[in-house]
Amino acid sequence: MDSKSAIACLSALAHDGRLSVFRLLVQAGPGGIPAGEIARRLDVLRNTLSANLNVLSHAGLIASRREGRSILYRAEYGAMRDMLAFLVEDCCAGSSEICAPLTEVLSRAACCAADKAKPLESAQ
Amino acid sequence: MDSKSAIACLSALAHDGRLSVFRLLVQAGPGGIPAGEIARRLDVLRNTLSANLNVLSHAGLIASRREGRSILYRAEYGAMRDMLAFLVEDCCAGSSEICAPLTEVLSRAACCAADKAKPLESAQ
DNA sequence: CATTTAATTCTATAATACTGGAAATATGGA
DNA sequence: TCCATATTTCCAGTATTATAGAATTAAATG
Numbered sequence: 001m002d003s004k005s006a007i008a009c010l011s012a013l014a015h016d017g018r019l020s021v022f023r024l025l026v027q028a029g030p031g032g033i034p035a036g037e038i039a040r041r042l043d044v045l046r047n048t049l050s051a052n053l054n055v056l057s058h059a060g061l062i063a064s065r066r067e068g069r070s071i072l073y074r075a076e077y078g079a080m081r082d083m084l085a086f087l088v089e090d091c092c093a094g095s096s097e098i099c100a101p102l103t104e105v106l107s108r109a110a111c112c113a114a115d116k117a118k119p120l121e122s123a124q
Numbered sequence: 125m126d127s128k129s130a131i132a133c134l135s136a137l138a139h140d141g142r143l144s145v146f147r148l149l150v151q152a153g154p155g156g157i158p159a160g161e162i163a164r165r166l167d168v169l170r171n172t173l174s175a176n177l178n179v180l181s182h183a184g185l186i187a188s189r190r191e192g193r194s195i196l197y198r199a200e201y202g203a204m205r206d207m208l209a210f211l212v213e214d215c216c217a218g219s220s221e222i223c224a225p226l227t228e229v230l231s232r233a234a235c236c237a238a239d240k241a242k243p244l245e246s247a248q
Numbered sequence: 249c250a251t252t253t254a255a256t257t258c259t260a261t262a263a264t265a266c267t268g269g270a271a272a273t274a275t276g277g278a
Numbered sequence: 279t280c281c282a283t284a285t286t287t288c289c290a291g292t293a294t295t296a297t298a299g300a301a302t303t304a305a306a307t308g
Contacts, residue, residue: 007139016131020127036284045268047285048266062251157253171258171299172296203303253306254306256301256302265293273284
């Protein structure tokens, strides 16, 4: 990913409404959610939402497909991955004691905890 | 990290000049670089740079300390880590086949490749 | 204290982005 | 075809952000 694309992604996510939309879609999984339901769940105007979905689409962070009268939106995990990779590439001048904690935390992200089965003494 | 802080970080990085500054500081390591040298290396005006350093500072992505006449700036790896973690938390509704590639790529970031490749032998 | 160097703050202008009402487009069904 | 639903596009007003010249603060040194 080049700098221009990364800025488009960062800029798209640097907005309360759009970040909420993106996080909703990330959590929703690859099935996607119709625009109308996104508007309903997040309680936002449809035209405003549409504009924001457009920004996220142009950044490549989400994709859409029509299904009947609805248009379903879903997160583009690949773009998200590329953007995150861009941010951490060539970092720390090669000293892993600085950025190891970074990747460690990321690999423990809640989404994969179940399958990774990494027993980080969960305090339940 | 809460949504508000994450947006401040994303917004700070969603700018060509600031992203360049941040990447320069990330690559430079914890020692930091004086503002003047950042301006020289990136060929930007000092007052414009100062404004951008201020935005990055307020977002918590960089920190500064005075040393003589110079003010040295350095990346705050912790804030960077928290922001990335925020973006991937609770993703994919728990199905790791979606986000496993994401964390995999991140854990292969160039900065840690050297140590990842050499498991235990030459680790100091 | 005056001078030099380093960096910031002030200020005005230009550019860009956000919002929401109204109109338009697309689809499915009676 | 006519209508209801789903979503987008258009547009104008408002707000925010970016830029750069000029002035200012801060530190070191003679």
